[in-house]
Amino acid sequence: MDKVCPVVIRGDGRILAFRHPLAGLQFVKGTLEEEESTPEAATRELHEExxxxxxxxxxxxxxxxxxxxxxxxxxxxxxSDLPETWDHACEDDGGHVFSFFWQDLTQPLPQEFAAPFQRAAEHLREVLT
Structure with a gap:
């Protein structure tokens, strides 16, 4: 199964992340839909979440x-010149409010980020340095 992770990074190296009310801290990601390119999916997922x-x-x-x-x-x-923090009512999983913030990617992620997001951060550190 293919997943897509849109990466928004500020000039100071912080990456866009959010608090899911049931699943802790995360980066935006979602499933690639049939007949959709990965850049199209990244744009769609960022808008949805x-x-x-x-x-x-x-x-x-x-x-x-x-x-x-x-x-x-x-x-x-x-x-983009996005705000420091904001909340977004997402319709995924029956509807949740996601609280967005900027996470320092140069430092180890807090433990509230589940293992997949810890591994995603490792990948991003490798390709961005």
């Missing part, structure tokens, strides 16, 4: 080591 419309501008590679039987595709999204 964060309420933000940005275009995918640079492919940051893929990893099959994040979750068994999944390939995660990472796309750097266009630069």
């Amino acid at each position: 964060a309420g933000v419309v940005l275009s995918a501008v640079h492919y940051l590679g893929e990893s099959s080591t994040i979750v068994d039987d999944e390939t995660w595709h990472f796309w750097l999204m266009q630069d």
